[in-house]
Amino acid sequence: MKSTLFTLVSLISPLLAIDPIEIVGNKWFNSKSGEEFIIKGVAYQPGGSGKQDPIANTSQLANAIKLFKELGINTIRVYEAYGHLNHDKGMKMLADAGIYVIFDLSNPKTSINREDPKYDTTILKAFTQKADNFAKYDNTLAYFAGNEVNNDITNTDSNPFVKATIRDMKAHMKAQKRYIPIGYANNDDEKTLKNIVDYFNCGKEEERIDFFGYNIYSWCDDSSMKASGYDKKTDMFKNYGIPVFFSEYGCNEVRPRKFSDIPHLYSSPMSDVFSGGLIYEFTEEANNYGLVKVNGNNFSKLVDFDTYKNQLSKLDLKLANKKSYKAPESDGSKCPKEGSNWKASNDLPPTPSVDACNCLAKTFNCVVSKSYNVTAENSDAGKLFGYACGEGKVDCTRLAADGSKGRYGDISYCDPTTQLSYAFNALYTKSKKNKETCPDDGKHSTQSPSESDEKKCLAMTHNLSDKAPETIGNPDTDDTSKDLPEDSSSDSDKQKGKNGSGNSGSNGHYLLPSFASLAVATLITSLFI
Template identity: 45%
Template sequence: MKGFTATLAATASLLFSGIASSKVTDPVTVKGNAFFVGNNRFYIRGVDYQPGGSSNLADPLSNITVCQRDISHMKDLGLNTIRVYTSDNSADHDECMDLLSEAGIYLILDVNTPKFSISRDFPVASYNEVYLQHVFATIDVFSKYTNTLGFFAANEVINAANSTRAATVVKALIRDMRKYIGKHVNRPIPVGYSAADVAENRREMAYYLNCGSDDTRSDFFAFNDYSWCGPSSFVQSGWDKKVENYTGYSIPLFLSEFGCNLVRPRIFNEIKALYSTQMTGVFSGGLVYEFTQEPNNYGLVQIDGDNLTTLPDFDNLKKQYSSTNNPPGDGGYQNNLPASNCPEKSSLWEATNTLPDLPSAASVYMNNGAGTPKGTNGASSQFVPQNHKDYSLPGESGAPAPSSSASADKNKKGVAASGMAGLAAGGLWMGVTVGLGTIAGAMLLF
């Protein structure tokens, strides 16, 4: 184990070596089913990063002390990407984003927060102008950094057959975010979705977000996977079947969380498979869950106040990264693959192919910009409709579609949802959602 003080000099070097983000981290772009920086294939070698976990959600990229403590260790680990689950769009992120850039590290950011996210129970009601102002303002704040790799529009909203209806709103949000970026940002920034480790509808969600017209399709798709546990293998873990299932998928695909901890310490021998030609024709790397030790025991480092101590998982992952090279050339990526076919509607898949229009009250933000970021304060965008029935999607019968002032007038129409209560409905939870089949399969390995 190594202590925090041993890396102060390295941190100081990162901090004072000069701010030149665009010279260090050129933007990541999408070509076919892969990511590129210039003409070079880019593979995500990353971790999920949210100190404090879901019980103490805070913006780590607005705290320079935290960034100075952590980023040199990320560089030592061999990372090129981190995922952050929540941010305060009213805070200053310049220093931390520049430190990341100097270390050659990109950011994939979830745009949602405990107060602003899509509710899986009331998805149409939560898709309103208050929410979209937050999302667009977050894009404004982070689009100026060349090391912003992309945005997650949502995380694990679809986690069971009875929540698939919400996929329609997730897809509408991806459409809106891509359109907003096209109108207000001087470069394309990829937008995608992080799916739960639930086999029953994960592939349907992937196909759904990659079907239809170009302007409604996602830029990438990611899913959380905890099926490779301990000294497993490409075949034993079922990763061979995942490659088979997604062969021909036309947009970049990666693991947004991985690193089963049923066997500890984790040895991370899946790294060699993930960055081998067995997988790189379909997958573009992944994000290990997670950097800091939280109650669920997935951490690579232990935080105690301002002190950081690396754990055995850190050293094991570092060893795997340092001994595993990316494949030569383009790794077997494919361009000009066709879009997916939309999954048919069924009792297990309720999403519709006709998307709701942008709420009329949000048009001012789409056309003129989001305006001043409101941060994590103020009223939540989520509320429970008065009759406890969600508004209808196009083509549905039942509850009426929301009016343009639905969210602004929510105190008259229903009960506001705030804080973690909103999360319970909205699926913003960061962490591990694992299907029973995955757990059973993993336990059978040993």
């Protein structure tokens, strides 16, 4: 994929060793040569979720790249990497090997929680920081704003929050030096898939995804186009208008795997619709999908490695050229109708504003103490919210966000600390500043407001063209692997075989605190009814 010009330039600039890829219509193209780019790759997260940043661990990555080259792949998907770390060396190593990277923007602590969906300043800051960190690398292929957040009919109300992150990240990337496409990946749930496919590709252009990632595990052993449902899925996406690829695939109900779907995926009619795919996954983890076993920074091949390698080696790809390619005309999909199995409003949450939340906090007389960490795993913040809001002592409607009805309180996007400060202050004000409602107990703190005009605060909007700060908060607690849970997948994720990956759960569960788990979110949301 390297052009002669870029090979020469790479001697001067270590970040220009590979040609950027761009989207035209429903295909990816090399921006320099104009040749169609078809994804041949693997999911790469050694150790599983929450263990490490696999791009920053360059000793291990160097050994992995040798095997990537032997496989003949051109893309890896990395679920978790951390924006405050330096990735220059790792990304250059990958670029020199002709490897592109698709990053998930979320991590277990900053993602949309499917059980208690909210989109706040913490998530926006984390997403923009990560996007800015990797945008400078020409081999950054794309970003996923979410992965299987809505995984069945019980949590379709999470979709407006994910779609809002897509809207904001697209606006942010358009203001930067290089636009990186923003997409979404979802599972193969038969009751929600079609609605999700349409929902993320409908409405205003600035709200629609640039591409769709399909996590599919329906082709097992010696299946067929019909038995696996590949024929119907190809038909579903044939007029979608934007690129679609398998963001995870490789059923493991029968091992060793044969990957007998690969000749179909990479030839017509599937190759007319899908831009290749990513085998799940490179390293063997608890859910038994690996091509290799990991031992420290070293790897040993499993049987599936050679099988996948052999399947790829047989491919005879028929690639389009950008000059002769005629992109299909598309205005997106038709938005799905709301019903019993689909409760996702087309009205999206507002863009979170850090300035508005910071200003608003300055209008309070009672706030959260600086020494109290609201988002710590052992925090009892849920109980404090429950006391102020859940028992009806104060009106917390302004904190609530309801994706099914499209109703979002005017400070629902503020971070948990600002929201708890609002609840403290409301209770303190209602009690006519009774000291007992704002005690000096290490959780509450009184202050003299330095701002008085709440309306002025709420009028402050976030400038999405601004670059994210180099670090967000304290990276030792926000982003490093030592503070992440050992595995963000549930036990059912690990054992569900053909239906999905262990990493798929990371976007749905671990934004702390999960007030839904403490029944507070339900009580707050009831105020909308």
